[in-house]
Amino acid sequence: MSKQHVSTTINGDEVEFLCEPHQSLLEVLRDELGLTGTKEGCATGDCGACSVMIDGRLVCSCLMLGVEAQGVEVTTIEGIAGADGLHVIQQKYLEHAALQCGICTPGFIVATKALLDRNPDPDETTIRYWLAGNLCRCTGYDKIVRAVQDAAQNLAYEA
Amino acid sequence: MGAYAYRAPTNVEEALSTLAAEAAAGNRAQMLAGGTDVMVQMRSIDKGPRTFVDVKHVAEANELHIGDDEVFIGAGIASAVLNENDELKRILPGLIESADLIGSTQIQGRATIGGNLCNSSPAGDTIPALIACGAVCVIASPGGNREVPTEDFVTGVGTNVLESTEFLIGLRIPRPKGRSSDAYLRFIPRTEMDIAVCGAGVALTLDDAGICMAAKVSIGAVAITALVVPDAAAALVGTAVDDEALAAAADASSALAKPITDKRGTVEYRRKVVGVLTKRAGAIARDRALAL
Numbered sequence: 001m002s003k004q005h006v007s008t009t010i011n012g013d014e015v016e017f018l019c020e021p022h023q024s025l026l027e028v029l030r031d032e033l034g035l036t037g038t039k040e041g042c043a044t045g046d047c048g049a050c051s052v053m054i055d056g057r058l059v060c061s062c063l064m065l066g067v068e069a070q071g072v073e074v075t076t077i078e079g080i081a082g083a084d085g086l087h088v089i090q091q092k093y094l095e096h097a098a099l100q101c102g103i104c105t106p107g108f109i110v111a112t113k114a115l116l117d118r119n120p121d122p123d124e125t126t127i128r129y130w131l132a133g134n135l136c137r138c139t140g141y142d143k144i145v146r147a148v149q150d151a152a153q154n155l156a157y158e159a
Numbered sequence: 160m161g162a163y164a165y166r167a168p169t170n171v172e173e174a175l176s177t178l179a180a181e182a183a184a185g186n187r188a189q190m191l192a193g194g195t196d197v198m199v200q201m202r203s204i205d206k207g208p209r210t211f212v213d214v215k216h217v218a219e220a221n222e223l224h225i226g227d228d229e230v231f232i233g234a235g236i237a238s239a240v241l242n243e244n245d246e247l248k249r250i251l252p253g254l255i256e257s258a259d260l261i262g263s264t265q266i267q268g269r270a271t272i273g274g275n276l277c278n279s280s281p282a283g284d285t286i287p288a289l290i291a292c293g294a295v296c297v298i299a300s301p302g303g304n305r306e307v308p309t310e311d312f313v314t315g316v317g318t319n320v321l322e323s324t325e326f327l328i329g330l331r332i333p334r335p336k337g338r339s340s341d342a343y344l345r346f347i348p349r350t351e352m353d354i355a356v357c358g359a360g361v362a363l364t365l366d367d368a369g370i371c372m373a374a375k376v377s378i379g380a381v382a383i384t385a386l387v388v389p390d391a392a393a394a395l396v397g398t399a400v401d402d403e404a405l406a407a408a409a410d411a412s413s414a415l416a417k418p419i420t421d422k423r424g425t426v427e428y429r430r431k432v433v434g435v436l437t438k439r440a441g442a443i444a445r446d447r448a449l450a451l
Binding site: 004020021022024043044045048051054057058059060062063064065067068070111114115129130131132133134 | 162163164165167191193194195198199201202203208211213215237239262263264265266268269351352
């Protein structure tokens with residue numbers, strides 16, 4: 001089967017690519033487009049390391065075909081930081097040492113962005129449930145929750 | 160040796176002709192909704208080539224309609240979209256909570272009720288909830304649409320009534336009237352994101368005095384398909400859905416269950432717990448109806 005042509009928007013840029021019909025969006029991002037910030041953990045939708053936003057909605061890019069990206073807006077970890085430096089969420093993950101090995105971190109940051117875009121003032125329970133699809137085997141999650149709370153406060157202050 | 164392909168028809172007619180053409184060419188076609196089961200199966204137990212036919216661009220499968228008499232939920236609508244619809248949550252709280260129980264935020268962003276039903280797992284959480292609220296499957300078929308009650312849709316583990324040239328457009332659910340509500344509970348050994356040990360859905364209607372006029376009970380993960388429990392419903396009708404009636408409904412569910420022993424639980428355990436869930440879901444549905 002020949003490759004299929006897909007037109008999409010990734011982090012605000014119009015992008016065209018060719019992919020096999022069965023390739024996941026994760027494989028396309030990493031292997032075809034060189035956007036290796038999105039990580040592969042389990043490739044079965046359990047760990048959240050490959051989290052991206054599709055039209056603002058958080059999804060696992062391993063559970064989506066690349067061809068399904070036709071006509072949508074994809075946001076990956078590469079689209080989170082601004083031209084003038086790290087996003088507040090990224091800065092707070094650093095300040096709170098909310099990462100150790102870092103493999104889960106891009107997924108956590110994209111998931112956090114999706115949460116705070118929707119709910120600027122989430123309580124701890126909301127944060128923990130929202131992020132329950134992102135697994136971290138290093139931090140024990142507390143530092144991540146503190147980073148998200150601090151980022152939310154900062155974003156509210158800036159707004 | 161076939162190959163993988165992907166099609167994104169935009170209406171029912173186009174989708175049916177795509178399925179017919181694939182069948183005529185001897186290709187395997189597979190409908191794709193959220194993909195959260197299909198993608199995992201494609202990498203593990205079912206790697207064969209196929210043509211994916213994406214239901215998410217089929218206009219009729221993207222309709223969400225809340226009418227005076229009926230609710231229609233298209234097969235392509237993600238669970239997160241349903242859960243963000245306050246009116247739907249108020250009208251069919253049990254059905255929406257059954258969908259909301261499935262998977263993480265990421266899974267919710269893609270997974271659909273229609274996909275959960277078509278995956279036809281014995282433990283699919285939305286299936287007992289759909290059965291309890293009287294959902295009817297609207298199936299696109301070469302001869303025109305046909306309708307199948309949800310309890311008759313799943314035929315075995317991973318199998319259902321759909322022919323290779325048919326697909327599920329969506330679910331038609333009678334809008335609950337008056338003091339009617341529903342509830343779904345499942346048991347898992349952790350707080351979320353696990354496969355049901357067993358589950359129970361209850362929908363009921365109370366009269367002005369709080370007496371149950373109609374009820375439907377369905378249980379999941381305790382047989383090869385979700386089961387309707389007529390004796391449990393009969394135990395509730397004509398009562399105030401009090402402890403005695405709920406205990407009788409629980410006994411009826413336990414008696415009808417035909418569970419297996421596996422890593423999630425034993426026959427005895429599942430039989431017991433599915434009764435407890437029936438009782439508790441019945442009490443929640445009753446309290447919701449009383450609050451209307």
